[in-house]
Amino acid sequence: MLGSRRNFPALTAEPDLVYLDSASGTPCPEPVIAQLTAELRGPAGNPGRGGHPWARGALRRFEDARAAVAAFLGASFPDEVAFTRGATGAMAFLADRWGPAALEDGGDILYCPGDHLSTVRPWLRLAERLRHQGVRAVAYRRDRLGRIDPDDFARALSDRTKVVVATDVHNLHGTRTDLDALAIPPGATVCLDCSQSAGRMPLRLAGSRAELAVVSGHKMFGPPGTGTVYVRRGQHRRIAVDRAAARSGPARHVSPLTDAAEEGSLDGAGAAALASAAAFIDRIGVDLVGGHLTQLAARFAEGAARVGGVTLLGPPVGESRSHSGIAAFTVDGQAGADVAFTLERRGIYVRAGDHCLEGRRDDVVRASFHLYNDETDVDRLLQGLAAAAERD
Numbered sequence: 001m002l003g004s005r006r007n008f009p010a011l012t013a014e015p016d017l018v019y020l021d022s023a024s025g026t027p028c029p030e031p032v033i034a035q036l037t038a039e040l041r042g043p044a045g046n047p048g049r050g051g052h053p054w055a056r057g058a059l060r061r062f063e064d065a066r067a068a069v070a071a072f073l074g075a076s077f078p079d080e081v082a083f084t085r086g087a088t089g090a091m092a093f094l095a096d097r098w099g100p101a102a103l104e105d106g107g108d109i110l111y112c113p114g115d116h117l118s119t120v121r122p123w124l125r126l127a128e129r130l131r132h133q134g135v136r137a138v139a140y141r142r143d144r145l146g147r148i149d150p151d152d153f154a155r156a157l158s159d160r161t162k163v164v165v166a167t168d169v170h171n172l173h174g175t176r177t178d179l180d181a182l183a184i185p186p187g188a189t190v191c192l193d194c195s196q197s198a199g200r201m202p203l204r205l206a207g208s209r210a211e212l213a214v215v216s217g218h219k220m221f222g223p224p225g226t227g228t229v230y231v232r233r234g235q236h237r238r239i240a241v242d243r244a245a246a247r248s249g250p251a252r253h254v255s256p257l258t259d260a261a262e263e264g265s266l267d268g269a270g271a272a273a274l275a276s277a278a279a280f281i282d283r284i285g286v287d288l289v290g291g292h293l294t295q296l297a298a299r300f301a302e303g304a305a306r307v308g309g310v311t312l313l314g315p316p317v318g319e320s321r322s323h324s325g326i327a328a329f330t331v332d333g334q335a336g337a338d339v340a341f342t343l344e345r346r347g348i349y350v351r352a353g354d355h356c357l358e359g360r361r362d363d364v365v366r367a368s369f370h371l372y373n374d375e376t377d378v379d380r381l382l383q384g385l386a387a388a389a390e391r392d
């Protein structure tokens with residue numbers, strides 16, 4: 001029983017519920033809740049604000065959490081990781097505080113208009129702001145199945161390319177980006193949105209082409225509103241540090257990244273709980289999680305093919321070795337919200353309507369599996385879809 005739902009109080013409280021919206025947010029398992037509670041019950045020191053034992057202890061636990069999360073993400077050094085309020089905050093931080101120095105001599109930011117709004121918008125705003133100094137946002141496309149089209153990507157590249165913004169796993173299509181298959185020139189910096197891959201598949205940021213990355217904590221069993229930003233050491237010189245703000249916690253200086261991204265009082269409890277979420281996934285084994293998600297996705301794809309009128313959005317399950325467990329689909333002649341409503345009445349929670357992308361896909365429903373789902377959940381979803389399709 002991989003990552004059994006018994007570990008998740010929110011799920012055991014509702015035994016008949018089939019939760020298939022993990023790509024939006026995952027419930028917290030017992031160890032994360034225990035860690036968060038212990039932090040809140042324990043000494044209330046503000047990390048790095050003050051020299052007394054409570055403040056020193058809080059700072060030590062915060063740095064321990066940083067080291068644990070950095071190791072989980074495969075970073076070389078803890079000081080390459082800072083805590084943020086989710087991936088949206090992390091991406092805005094990169095565009096606002098790393099982007100201007102990286103683009104001071106002008107250049108192109110490559111982005112995909114089909115990616116999550118929080119990934120794309122900060123870079124479009126930056127390009128607009130720096131247009132006068134020759135900065136442009138240049139779009140590359142995904143194909144019908146959500147795969148980056150390598151030819152179109154190559155067309156967008158030029159010797160002006162300075163930044164490539166990419167999404168590791170797409171929030172709707174579930175497709176994974178193979179950065180190595182894209183001919184990204186050595187001079188360009190890759191910024192990778194790992195919101196949907198962290199916790200679903202191994203991340204080895206140190207060895208990856210991405211020198212910048214963002215992660216959402218509440219999609220990998222961490223508490224709501226947590227996340228991290230990764231900036232490899234070689235890029236730290238480009239981060240704009242506000243010395244006055246950084247001085248608010250002199251004991252806290254770890255790196256230019258942490259000075260800039262962790263201004264003000266820190267969420268020590270959230271950081272410790274996110275570290276315990278990483279430990280929870282590591283105990284199960286992220287490779288096993290990936291294998292489990294691939295099996296569930298395959299069962300769903302096979303079953304969906306037998307339900308008339310259901311069309312899957314992403315590439316065939318067998319196309320990549322590891323599936324993200326994110327499966328979006330349409331049901332002929334039905335609005336996504338209606339399908340979601342039919343499923344909800346059967347105790348199955350999915351996502352429909354607004355998928356945080358440019359332009360609504362009112363026809364599309366997304367089911368996202370995680371380690372607490374099993375074959376029964378997939379079968380219940382398929383039965384629900386058969387019922388929805390019959391209503392047509």
Ligand SMILES: Cc1ncc(COP(=O)(O)O)c(C=O)c1O
Pocket residue numbers: 023024085086087088089116118119167169170171193195196215216217218226227356
């Ligand atoms: C691909 C992707 N990027 C970014 C985000 C934003 O993450 P957060 O909720 O941590 O701000 C999401 C959330 O749905 C996402 O799916």
